[in-house]
Amino acid sequence: MTAVPNTRERIVSAAAKLFYSEGIRAVSVDAVAEAAGVTKRTLYYHFESKDELIAAYLDVRDQPNLKLFRKWFVETEGDVMAKVEAIFRNLARAARHPKWKGCGFLRVSAELANMPGHPAIRIGATHKKKFEDWLRQIFEAERIADAEALARQVLLLLDGSFAVVLLHRDPTYMETAGTAAASLVKLALSRSVMGCR
Amino acid sequence: MTAVPNTRERIVSAAAKLFYSEGIRAVSVDAVAEAAGVTKRTLYYHFESKDELIAAYLDVRDQPNLKLFRKWFVETEGDVMAKVEAIFRNLARAARHPKWKGCGFLRVSAELANMPGHPAIRIGATHKKKFEDWLRQIFEAERIADAEALARQVLLLLDGSFAVVLLHRDPTYMETAGTAAASLVKLALSRSVMGCR
DNA sequence: GTCTATAAGCCGATAGAC
DNA sequence: GTCTATCGGCTTATAGAC
Numbered sequence: 070m071t072a073v074p075n076t077r078e079r080i081v082s083a084a085a086k087l088f089y090s091e092g093i094r095a096v097s098v099d100a101v102a103e104a105a106g107v108t109k110r111t112l113y114y115h116f117e118s119k120d121e122l123i124a125a126y127l128d129v130r131d132q133p134n135l136k137l138f139r140k141w142f143v144e145t146e147g148d149v150m151a152k153v154e155a156i157f158r159n160l161a162r163a164a165r166h167p168k169w170k171g172c173g174f175l176r177v178s179a180e181l182a183n184m185p186g187h188p189a190i191r192i193g194a195t196h197k198k199k200f201e202d203w204l205r206q207i208f209e210a211e212r213i214a215d216a217e218a219l220a221r222q223v224l225l226l227l228d229g230s231f232a233v234v235l236l237h238r239d240p241t242y243m244e245t246a247g248t249a250a251a252s253l254v255k256l257a258l259s260r261s262v263m264g265c266r
Numbered sequence: 267m268t269a270v271p272n273t274r275e276r277i278v279s280a281a282a283k284l285f286y287s288e289g290i291r292a293v294s295v296d297a298v299a300e301a302a303g304v305t306k307r308t309l310y311y312h313f314e315s316k317d318e319l320i321a322a323y324l325d326v327r328d329q330p331n332l333k334l335f336r337k338w339f340v341e342t343e344g345d346v347m348a349k350v351e352a353i354f355r356n357l358a359r360a361a362r363h364p365k366w367k368g369c370g371f372l373r374v375s376a377e378l379a380n381m382p383g384h385p386a387i388r389i390g391a392t393h394k395k396k397f398e399d400w401l402r403q404i405f406e407a408e409r410i411a412d413a414e415a416l417a418r419q420v421l422l423l424l425d426g427s428f429a430v431v432l433l434h435r436d437p438t439y440m441e442t443a444g445t446a447a448a449s450l451v452k453l454a455l456s457r458s459v460m461g462c463r
Numbered sequence: 464g465t466c467t468a469t470a471a472g473c474c475g476a477t478a479g480a481c
Numbered sequence: 482g483t484c485t486a487t488c489g490g491c492t493t494a495t496a497g498a499c
Binding site: 090091092094095170171174175176178179180181182183185190193194197198218221222224225226227228229230231232233235236237238242245246248249252253256 | 287288289291292367368371372373375376377378379380382387390391394395415418419421422423424425426427428429430432433434435439442443445446449450453
């Protein structure tokens with residue numbers, strides 16, 4: 070809420086752009102500072118370390134990301150199958166953008182696989198849990214018996230499509246994942262209606 | 267087939283261990299050379315660049331990896347659903363090993379997301395296509411109508427479970443993925459028997 | 464084919480002035 | 482809070498001897 074352009078925010082914004090585009094280990098602190106228009110010393114005034122900056126990068130992406138998924142869901146006409154499938158279709162559209170490079174959270178967790186307790190990984194894990202919980206609540210509202218398992222299955226298809234499309238650069242995999250997700254939702258729904266476990 | 271311990275093989279073996287354990291950008295050429303017991307100059311005699319070494323690392327993992335999946339599949343008693351599910355159950359067991367750090371192919375593609383044409387990414391893409399083709403052939407042999415789509419769906423669940431388990435360090439997601447995969451196979455099988463598209 | 468030695472520069476992080 | 486200047490170490494890759 071300061072009146073002047075916030076230096077910290079400019080640094081995080083520059084970091085987000087570079088880290089997502091190039092990868093966190095490929096981008097130096099120098100490069101982030103230069104892109105933000107500050108010196109490295111200023112950057113280290115606002116952040117204790119590069120690791121803290123990486124965590125800040127993912128933290129600013131948390132809410133906007135979840136909000137976008139919710140938007141795609143609610144703005145779609147039809148039943149819950151159609152709404153879930155629409156998430157994947159919208160994601161496929163996003164993946165066709167030349168600057169798309171997968172899921173920032175998953176890429177950081179892959180890059181930092183040798184540092185399991187890293188703050189950025191915690192933020193990524195929390196983000197994905199929030200998404201899974203959101204799905205679970207939706208399925209519970211639909212009176213689906215094992216909403217928790219179904220939410221996990223849809224999450225697995227979503228994160229799988231991030232990984233596969235990043236590798237093959239073929240967004241049609243996201244549509245395949247959407248079809249699979251819709252099938253699983255339908256199956257769970259039919260089981261619940263029949264009163265089965 | 268040389269009689270003496272092959273220097274090139276020792277280098278690739280050391281690289282594989284370190285790259286998988288720490289990440290490709292986190293490991294220096296110096297570290298690989300030292301682990302292999304050769305000097306950096308010798309390493310650069312056998313490999314033109316670090317990029318070529320990364321590609322070699324994934325290349326040696328291609329066949330053993332596919333062979334393991336086939337082994338898990340054929341050694342499982344029961345129908346195709348049980349066999350597919352067994353892949354995920356075996357993977358969950360592997361993921362519980364303390365040294366497990368996800369899928370090497372996917373992690374490289376995440377680390378090199380800014381270099382789409384990198385030789386190592388091509389090798390990873392080819393590897394995953396081989397796996398997908400193997401699944402497709404299995405489903406075709408089961409007379410499943412859209413074997414291609416089903417193979418892609420199972421692949422998406424598999425790679426999704428790699429990504430999610432790496433993030434949460436919770437191998438039960440692999441069992442959830444296995445359940446989902448079995449459900450999708452069963453669904454496709456029932457559709458094919460009924461003669462539907 | 465393997466070695467020693469080193470180039471040339473970038474890395475994360477810091478000292479101290481203002 | 483932002484600057485200039487720089488530390489010590491590590492980076493990929495190479496020159497030239499044997």
